[in-house]
Amino acid sequence: MYTLNTLPGDDVRQIMWRFAERFDLQMVVQSARQIARGTVATLVAQGARASHEWNEQKGQLLEAFDQSGLTSLFMDPHQGGFIEGPKNLALALVAFELSWVDGGSATCSLASNLALAPIHEKGTPEQRDYYMHRATPPQPGEDREIWRGAFALTEPLPYVGVDTGVLVGKARVDEWKDGEEPVLHVEKRGRFITNMDFAHFVTAAVDSADDRIQGSCMITLQADDPGTFDRGAPTLKMCHQLSSTRDPIISVKVPASRIIGGYEIKDGRIVPNYSHAEIIGAVFHRTRIPVGLMTTAKLLSAIEPVIRYHRSRFRGGEASGPGSPKFEMGLQQKEDTRQRLVDIWAAGEAGASLGFAAARMADEFDPIERQKETLLREQGCEGPRKQMAALRKKQAEALEYVELLFADAPDQARLAELEADALVRFSYLDAVLNVTIPATKLWNTGVGANFLREAISLMGGYGITEDCPGFLMHKWADSQLEATYEGPEAVQRMHLTVTMSNPVFLAALDKKADQLEASGRPGAAALAEGLRSWLWTHQFLASGKDAEGKKLLHRKRQGVSFPLADALCWLVSAISLMDDVAELIEKGPMNPTVAEGLEGLSGFYNDLAFVQVARATGEAGRILAELVYGFAAEGDTAPFAALRASTDAKLAGSRLAKDRASEALAGVMIPEALDYPL
């Protein structure tokens, strides 16, 4: 039996989440943490969450973000930022640190970035320089206000929500003088728009209401534009009170040059270079990662306060004095309190592993995506359809790449050749990210919210009070919003419905199963069988029909595709945790601080991963069994029964792993008090 000496510190996290070599990110973490446990925690403790209105007290948050560099984190150094290159991991780490204390503060820090994201992804160079510069804090010698932004897509009922296709926000030509820039009249009503109290500009999704404008676009509207910029009524939300949300009503006149990504004039019509759908696709691809990690951070933040509450539960009473088990261990004497906390911890770790893996891969993906764009443009493949056709031609090579990537002794020359082909690399990363990003948003928030409820239960009545250390009740309420905004769970399931059937992803998953099995690590064989069960079920549903002859796996049949997506999320999050534990065991010995407690850490994390594998394969198995048998579909289901039985049998030892992990939890040293106020 091993001993877990302390809770995992920064050194451990840096190895697991792979930023041990990135001191820029380590500094960002420290910056965000200081704000979270200082300004943010104080605001929550002072009761700032009790009001729907944005006020001066909450305004301290923006000031803290500006001072500590978080406001300019999204920007490149030449725009006033300080991190070169892609920033997905950086933004994910910040969201994680802020949400450790309060999710609304993380929303507040991310919302301006969300407003800037359309400009960052698809804006013209002039638009980028104009808005990015204004959104950074003034440099020494400059005297100007910092511009904040809001992202306005969602519209009042009955319009845009989950379905973002039909927009009621409209753009018309107001004035178009010969040889001059057209002036547009834009009307947009928003619902639930974050940052709206203090936004200097919004990036709004609107459709054409004029023959002289083609299709939809996104456009920037500024508070000082001629017309009405009414910030509207505050949203009476019951969570994320440290962010500002209102329903604005905007009707302004703006030059057509505000269309994000620019436009062309064709046959006397304004043709935007990008539709609103193209832009939001590119934006949400990335911004959903930090949101998923917000719920995860809260789960992991619950561990220390729960342990402290359990240990000290009976101290001060007359029945037990120092030295007695009741005094020293309190509720931790009871096995169930420890084991349920192990479950919460394992789920938190899996979510973090999944989300940070997605963020890292997104950093890798950003430049490749740009290379792909350039390459395809050079080949004359413009527009989504032509691009898809060009990429489809690369599929065989992408599959070969997957084969080599997972091979024991690959042909290195060929691997390097494929690796150097931006389209092949794009196809692979795109296939994986198109599963891991929606999985992060869907699983981390939805399943995470359920586990947060469990954490509150472990605190008894204290859990549902405002005084509960760690603000657990607030955190639980907040997680419901994290599961909702930037696309609720249904949207992520719809996304996965399409992307989980990508042959490149399926091939990678298949190879991953073999790789896991070969690793011989605790739980790896069970997870491998779980993955094979999923793959078998996917194939069965994709080719089969139900007892009434209707197709099973079909975009319109959510009763099949949605649960299949849910099962996949359980499994991919467990894979990520297995990967990170392997990394810790491999790299830990090289770091002197981690090395000291590595035996305990590896023992504990191996056990935690096995616990998570048992839960994940169990959840997935239950869902898959319903899908395989539930439609009374024709076909031989014996292979599934065999795979399921084999998955179950390979769980041998998983409960012993939980016993050990829970025993370790009873001995772990925790700080004397929480490092943020109550």
Next chain:
Amino acid sequence: MSYHIVVCGSIVPDPLQTLTPVDGPQGPALKNEMMLPAVLDPWAGHALYEAANLAARHADCRVWLVSLGPKAKLQQVMMAVAQKAPFELVAVDGPASGFTDSFAVAEALAEAIEGIADLDRDKLLLFGGWQSASRGAGSTIQMVAERLGIVDQFQGVDQLNITDNGLEVLERIEGGSWLTSTVQGAPAAFGWATGELPEPPNNPQVGMMNMKTIMPALQKAKPAALGNGFGVNNVSLPQVVRETRVVKDMPVDDIARELVDWIQG
């Protein structure tokens, strides 16, 4: 007048952690010491922020932070400290705990300071904490200064002003009073009490600049030979066990009453 300010300061375990002395293979240590999160020694922190403030207000000043500590932990703490103020790091690898001899520590620090290539000793202001949160010996800075031949020394410093007459120093003395002294100029040594400045907010731009010297300094940090100046026979916790309570909104009078009750009881 420009100054070369050398701040001596290292890390201590985060004060929120449970600090339990144990007997380790190399003598006494704190339980799980390597794994506990660390922070910049608060007394040294005050000295560093005062140094940076002074340097910002006077032309051509330079600030070095000389740290003797386990370099892996030092590196972690630098991720926060480097964002607070501009400085150049000189790192010496070795224990930063309270179980080393301040005599040996002073020797290692003085040697590291003597090795700073660009340091102009005529401009040297030696800064540090008047004591440390890990070992309140209150003797390290004095001994570093002696080794560097600095005879003008001040302890318990809360304020340092540069005037036309030289450096005006406010030192804590007994009975809750301050003593004002004036010293003509460098070199001089200052063991800081709390000073007057709050902890500066993080500024990642400053951090990125500092990292250019911090990472190389950590890589080439030499191990300190602290010798066996003294031995520790045993260590134990004080009789009264620390029990941290977090209480919200307690009036000052009630806190005072509780303390009096506790002392009397």
